[in-house]
Amino acid sequence: MYQTLEIERVGKVATVWMNRPAVFNAFDEQLIAELAAACLDLDADAAVRVVVLGGRGKHFSAGADLNWMKRAAQFSHEQNVEDARKFAGMLRTLAEMSKPTIARVQGAALGGGTGLTAACDMAVASSDAVFSTSEVRFGIIPSAISPYVLRAIGPRHALRYFQSAERISAERALAIGLVGEVVELDRLDACIDRLTQALLAGGPQAQKAAKDLIAAVNGRPIDAGLSEETALRIARQRATDEAREGISAFLDKRPAGWMG
Numbered sequence: 001m002y003q004t005l006e007i008e009r010v011g012k013v014a015t016v017w018m019n020r021p022a023v024f025n026a027f028d029e030q031l032i033a034e035l036a037a038a039c040l041d042l043d044a045d046a047a048v049r050v051v052v053l054g055g056r057g058k059h060f061s062a063g064a065d066l067n068w069m070k071r072a073a074q075f076s077h078e079q080n081v082e083d084a085r086k087f088a089g090m091l092r093t094l095a096e097m098s099k100p101t102i103a104r105v106q107g108a109a110l111g112g113g114t115g116l117t118a119a120c121d122m123a124v125a126s127s128d129a130v131f132s133t134s135e136v137r138f139g140i141i142p143s144a145i146s147p148y149v150l151r152a153i154g155p156r157h158a159l160r161y162f163q164s165a166e167r168i169s170a171e172r173a174l175a176i177g178l179v180g181e182v183v184e185l186d187r188l189d190a191c192i193d194r195l196t197q198a199l200l201a202g203g204p205q206a207q208k209a210a211k212d213l214i215a216a217v218n219g220r221p222i223d224a225g226l227s228e229e230t231a232l233r234i235a236r237q238r239a240t241d242e243a244r245e246g247i248s249a250f251l252d253k254r255p256a257g258w259m260g
Contacts (some may be wrong), residue, residue, distance in 0.1 A: 004031040005038055006056065012049035013196050014042050015104070021057025024108060028068035029086070036090040043097045049204055050196045051097060053120055054104035055113075063111025063134065087112070088144040095119040095148055098208045100199045104192055105129045106185055114168075115145025118152040118178060121211070124192055126185040131168040131178060133161050152178050203242045203258055209233070 001007075004027075006017040016038050018025040027035070042048050055061050072083055094101065094116070103109075103116060103123035107130070114131045117123045133142040133149060142149065142162055150158050153176045161168065170182045183191045199207070213233060220226050237243055242258070249256040 002034045002038065005034050007038060007042075009048070012047065012200060013052060014045075014048045014050070015052040015054055016042070018053075018055045018061055021055075021059075023065060024059040024062035025055040025057065025113075026062045026065040026068075027112060028065040029083070031065075032087050032090045036086075036093045039090075039093045039097055043099065048099065050100050050102065050199050052102045052104050052192060052196070053094070053116060055106070057107075059107035059113075060103075060105040060109040060129070061113030061116060062108050063113045069138070069140075084144065091115060091119045091144055091148060098211070099204065100207060102192060102195060103179075104188065105179065106188060110134050111142065112145060114178070115142070115148055118145065118148035122195070123179040124181045124183065124188065124195065125170045125173060125179040126188045127170050127182055128185055129170040129173070129179075129182075131170075131173050132165055133158075134165045136163060137165045149178075152176075201256075201259060203246050203256065205240060205242045206237065206246070209237055 002019075004018065004020055006019045008015040008017060016035070018027070018031065018035075020026065020031065025031075039051075042051050072080060075083060100122070101120040103120040105113075105117055105123055105125040107126075107128060109117050109125075109129060110132045111134050114133055117125075117131065133145070135142045146158070146162070153161070157176045160166075168176075168178065170179065173179045174182045181191060181195075213230075216229065216233075217226065245258075246256050
């Protein structure tokens with residue numbers, strides 16, 4: 001179905017592999033379109049509980065394919081805007097998936113590769129991973145990826161790295177919040193497996209509601225309106241069949257139904 005991706009399913013976990021290892025999984029128009037389509041398909045698939053994004057070969061993603069960028073430089077203004085919208089739309093589709101998403105990062109995750117990392121809910125990196133918002137070195141800016149990178153590392157770090165385009169080591173990425181865990185390369189899949197098992201133990205509708213909660217609460221002042229909204233959200237969630245099942249399973253000392 002896909003020319004630039006490989007979808008691997010193991011139980012309730014789907015891994016989307018970017019499959020252009022010869023060019024370090026650099027993305028062009030086709031990869032962007034296929035990533036957007038894969039995210040929509042997997043989000044609509046009730047059999048999939050967790051989505052992992054990875055890259056085949058030695059590198060996660062070296063960012064934009066320079067041949068694509070060279071073509072884009074010759075576009076008319078209207079063509080350029082439409083092309084940029086497709087990239088921004090793909091990132092938003094990934095970021096707004098209703099189920100947990102994990103970036104599995106090894107090797108280079110540069111430019112848009114850093115953006116893909118940040119657009120996922122969480123990220124695990126191998127110790128050899130390296131990141132960069134390298135766009136200014138090509139005379140451009142990390143515009144489409146900026147909402148997700150800013151969400152991950154905050155404006156202070158973004159002011160440095162958006163302008164310096166310095167390489168960010170895995171350890172530094174962990175310190176500034178771009179990734180949540182760093183392990184040796186040979187332990188990367190085991191770490192992903194542990195994380196997916198933890199995610200599968202949670203209620204799928206509760207996880208979606210938790211993502212919606214973060215989006216609703218983040219950045220708002222703690223006032224009476226926010227207090228009321230949080231009260232209404234937990235009241236609605238407690239009344240769901242999933243919540244009743246989760247509480248009953250805990251009291252009965254048995255696995256919840258969604259774990260079967």
